[in-house]
Amino acid sequence: MKKSFQNKNNKITRKHFIILIVCIVTGFIIGYSYNLTKDEEKVNNSYLNQEESYREDLIEQQERNKELTEELNNLQVRIREFEKSFAENKDEYEHLLDEAEKLRLIVGEIPAQGEGVRVTLKDGEYDPNSTNPNEYIVHESHVLSVINELKISGAEAISINGQRLKSNSYIRCNGPVITIDGKQYPAPFVIEAVGDSQSLVASMKIVGGIFDQLLNDRIVVTIEESDLIQMPSVNDES
Structure with a gap:
C-alpha cells in the first residue's frame, strides 16, 4: 500500500x-x-x-x-x-x-516676346536593318548644336518644350525624354528662340550648317518662322 x-x-x-x-x-x-x-x-x-x-x-x-x-x-x-x-x-x-x-x-x-523661330527635332524612322538605334534618335549633342547656333545668331531668349533656358541650364537627353534643369519633357523636342527670324533661319539653313548635319544624322527637323513667340521669366516658371 x-x-x-x-x-x-x-x-x-x-x-x-x-x-x-x-x-x-x-x-x-x-x-x-x-x-x-x-x-x-x-x-x-x-x-x-x-x-x-x-x-x-x-x-x-x-x-x-x-x-x-x-x-x-x-x-x-x-x-x-x-x-x-x-x-x-x-x-x-x-x-x-x-x-x-x-x-x-x-x-x-x-519675360521675352517677339518674332523668332521654332525648331522641332524628332527621331528618324525606325530602320529594321540598323543594329544601332542611336543612329537615328535625337541626342543632347543635337539639341545643344541647335541652341548654340541660335545664340551665335543673336537669339535673345531660348526655350525647350516651353521651359525657358538660363545661362547655366543643364540639358540631357535620354531616349524619348529630355531633362532640363531636373525637369523632364517628352519628345518631340521643340526649341523656340526670340530674335530676328530671318537671321536665325538663315544661320540654321546655311549650306553645311546645323540643318544639313541633322539631316545627315537622320534626324527629322522642321524650322518655322513666327511673328510672335512668348516666354515667361525663369522666376515665373513653376
Whole structure:
C-alpha cells in the first residue's frame, strides 16, 4: 500500500514538472513576441515621426522659397522702375539702361516676346536593318548644336518644350525624354528662340550648317518662322 502511494506521488511530480516546463517555454515565447512587437512599434513610430518631420521641413522650405521668389520679383520691379525714372532725368544713361535690359533678357529675369523661330527635332524612322538605334534618335549633342547656333545668331531668349533656358541650364537627353534643369519633357523636342527670324533661319539653313548635319544624322527637323513667340521669366516658371 505504501509502495503504491509512492509511485502515484512520483507520477504526480513528473506531471507537474512537465507542466512547469511547458508553462516556462510558453511564457518565454509570449514574452519574446511581446518585446519583438514592442520593438517593431518603436521602429515604425520612429520612421513615421522622421517622415513627418521631413514633410514639415519640406513644406516649410517650399513656403520660404515662394516668399523669397516673390520678394525677388518685387525687388526687380522696383529696380527697373528706379532705373527708368533715373534715365528720364539723365539721357546719357539710356544706353546703359538698354544694356541692362538686354542682360536681364538673356539671363531670363524678365519675360521675352517677339518674332523668332521654332525648331522641332524628332527621331528618324525606325530602320529594321540598323543594329544601332542611336543612329537615328535625337541626342543632347543635337539639341545643344541647335541652341548654340541660335545664340551665335543673336537669339535673345531660348526655350525647350516651353521651359525657358538660363545661362547655366543643364540639358540631357535620354531616349524619348529630355531633362532640363531636373525637369523632364517628352519628345518631340521643340526649341523656340526670340530674335530676328530671318537671321536665325538663315544661320540654321546655311549650306553645311546645323540643318544639313541633322539631316545627315537622320534626324527629322522642321524650322518655322513666327511673328510672335512668348516666354515667361525663369522666376515665373513653376
